[in-house]
Amino acid sequence: STTDNVVTLLDYGAGNVRSVRNAIRHLGYDIKDVQTPEDILNANRLIFPGVGAFAAAMDVLNKSGMAEALCTYIENDRPFLGICLGLQLLFDSSDENGPVNGLGLIPGVVGRFDSSNGFRVPHIGWNVLQITKDSDILDEIGIRHVYFVHSYRAMPSNENREWVSSTCNYGDNFIASVSRGNVHAVQFHPEKSGDVGLSVLRRFLYPKSSVIKKPTEGKALKLAKRVIACLDVRTNDKGDLVVTKGDQYDVRESTEENEVRNLGKPVELAGQYYKDGADEVSFLNITGFRDFPVGDLPMLQVLRYTSENVFVPLTVGGGIRDFTDANGRHYSSLEVASEYFRSGADKISIGSDAVYAAEEYIKTGVKSGKSSLEQISRIYGNQAVVISIDPRRVYLNSANDAEFKTIKVTNPGPNGEEYAWYQCTVNGGREGRPLGAYELAKAVEELGAGEILLNCIDCDGQGNGYDIDLIKLISDAVSIPVIASSGAGAVEHFSEVFKKTNASAALAAGIFHRKEVPIQSVKEHLLNEGIEVRI
Ligand code: 1PR
Numbered sequence: 001s002t003t004d005n006v007v008t009l010l011d012y013g014a015g016n017v018r019s020v021r022n023a024i025r026h027l028g029y030d031i032k033d034v035q036t037p038e039d040i041l042n043a044n045r046l047i048f049p050g051v052g053a054f055a056a057a058m059d060v061l062n063k064s065g066m067a068e069a070l071c072t073y074i075e076n077d078r079p080f081l082g083i084c085l086g087l088q089l090l091f092d093s094s095d096e097n098g099p100v101n102g103l104g105l106i107p108g109v110v111g112r113f114d115s116s117n118g119f120r121v122p123h124i125g126w127n128v129l130q131i132t133k134d135s136d137i138l139d140e141i142g143i144r145h146v147y148f149v150h151s152y153r154a155m156p157s158n159e160n161r162e163w164v165s166s167t168c169n170y171g172d173n174f175i176a177s178v179s180r181g182n183v184h185a186v187q188f189h190p191e192k193s194g195d196v197g198l199s200v201l202r203r204f205l206y207p208k209s210s211v212i213k214k215p216t217e218g219k220a221l222k223l224a225k226r227v228i229a230c231l232d233v234r235t236n237d238k239g240d241l242v243v244t245k246g247d248q249y250d251v252r253e254s255t256e257e258n259e260v261r262n263l264g265k266p267v268e269l270a271g272q273y274y275k276d277g278a279d280e281v282s283f284l285n286i287t288g289f290r291d292f293p294v295g296d297l298p299m300l301q302v303l304r305y306t307s308e309n310v311f312v313p314l315t316v317g318g319g320i321r322d323f324t325d326a327n328g329r330h331y332s333s334l335e336v337a338s339e340y341f342r343s344g345a346d347k348i349s350i351g352s353d354a355v356y357a358a359e360e361y362i363k364t365g366v367k368s369g370k371s372s373l374e375q376i377s378r379i380y381g382n383q384a385v386v387i388s389i390d391p392r393r394v395y396l397n398s399a400n401d402a403e404f405k406t407i408k409v410t411n412p413g414p415n416g417e418e419y420a421w422y423q424c425t426v427n428g429g430r431e432g433r434p435l436g437a438y439e440l441a442k443a444v445e446e447l448g449a450g451e452i453l454l455n456c457i458d459c460d461g462q463g464n465g466y467d468i469d470l471i472k473l474i475s476d477a478v479s480i481p482v483i484a485s486s487g488a489g490a491v492e493h494f495s496e497v498f499k500k501t502n503a504s505a506a507l508a509a510g511i512f513h514r515k516e517v518p519i520q521s522v523k524e525h526l527l528n529e530g531i532e533v534r535i
Pocket of ligand 1: 230231232245246248249250251284285286287288317318319320349350351352353388389390426427428429455456459460461462463485486487488507508509510511
């Protein structure tokens with residue numbers, strides 16, 4: 001019958017569930033959205049991709065009568081798949097801005113990861129499961145990496161033992177999935193976990209057709225280092241949206257025409273990099289500071305099309321700030337970001353506006369709560385907010401010559417200078433600011449950033465390797481994940497940055513666009529060097 005191919009989706013409108021929708025459609029299912037509690041009770045299969053904060057979600061579920069319907073549905077052992085917050089809400093309560101009561105179906109309290117023992121919070125990236133009991137949806141996964149992004153987690157205990165089907169180690173052994181009868185929930189994101197994640201969804205959707213296979217053998221142990229492909233996007237002089245790439249941020253060819261370098265189409269390249277094994281794809285709208293961001297439909301279209309076929313996390317940056325258009329209509333940065341999330345972004349990245357917010361915070365010592373960074377992380381969670389830093393190296397003869405954090409450099413400057421500080425810039429490197437990258441990083445962490453994308457203008461496009469001094473400085477200064485960027489030109493540069501610094505991910509652009517080294521070769525090299533990666 002036709003209803004066999006319909007899955008009911010509980011989306012209470014708190015964030016990006018576009019990827020879940022895309023993944024379900026990709027697997028040949030149609031979606032029926034829950035409008036009333038009865039829709040839950042009448043579902044054949046129900047997927048609940050929880051997004052946003054715990055308390056806000058419970059509030060909506062309680063007020064709409066859906067909490068009660070969910071409890072009845074699950075107690076009757078009807079086919080259910082909860083994702084991320086959709087797992088956490090099944091527990092007794094959560095400490096997230098709480099304690100807040102949950103649905104109370106599984107004993108336990110959802111608590112925050114402890115970052116004091118060197119584990120960066122949020123837990124972002126590809127980690128492995130330890131399977132603790134048979135579960136229909138996890139067969140075949142074994143020790144392959146799946147994608148997590150969260151700051152809170154539930155812990156296994158004697159009371160919830162019968163539920164726990166896998167755990168994951170990140171400082172603690174936390175609950176990665178639960179299963180009982182037809183009821184399943186996962187803390188990771190199957191819709192963002194590439195082929196492995198799609199197979200989890202497939203097994204939920206097509207339980208009878210699934211073939212039981214032994215878990216894949218391997219020796220994956222812990223959170224993988226990520227390899228990220230970055231697409232700098234802008235309109236060229238003909239008005240086409242193209243992927244471009246600069247040399248120290250200069251994206252124009254050195255020919256007479258001086259045209260914008262064109263390296264391909266954004267959607268196509270993103271799809272290619274996904275197939276090649278990229279752990280994440282970032283789009284940077286590099287002229288966002290002057291374009292009208294909400295009206296930038298081409299960029300939204302790029303996200304919509306890309307998220308139909310790319311099942312790893314997508315980040316978009318450029319132009320995320322408050323904005324008043326020519327007609328005097330004001331858009332808050334939150335509205336701009338929401339538009340991106342709705343179109344398929346998992347994270348947004350903020351450059352210039354975060355510099356201004358940090359300057360203000362450092363000057364006043366007060367968190368106004370009004371900056372784009374603070375507003376977006378309050379609503380969408382800090383894991384959804386990346387701060388892009390565009391620093392330029394400033395050499396010094398003495399460690400005391402600058403008012404910002406200064407380091408002794410590994411390679412002396414052009415005049416033998418032995419020290420340097422890293423100056424923040426805005427507007428794509430066009431304007432230097434009186435602020436150091438170190439000071440910025442500390443400030444944005446306090447303001448609620450979930451991750452730092454650390455570029456370096458001096459190294460961008462040079463292919464001579466990452467700025468190890470800078471990346472070490474920043475990744476040691478904060479306890480949120482740091483993405484190393486700028487300068488990759490060979491596979492050895494990736495292993496170097498992971499061996500010498502505490503970066504959680506390495507991003508590259510030119511090396512992939514120019515097809516010098518495929519992503520798979522980078523992964524194989526890292527594996528050979530004993531660095532954990534997702535293969
Ligand atoms: O200030 O919030 O509108 O954000 C603007 C965003 O656009 C920032 O993230 C900023 O880094 C980026 N951006 C602005 N201008 C440029 C430019 O190149 N002219 N691109 C630019 C930054 C840097 C990297 C690059 C790496 C790796 N691109 O992301 O991809 O350096 O390159 P490589 O592997 O080839 O060395 P806002």
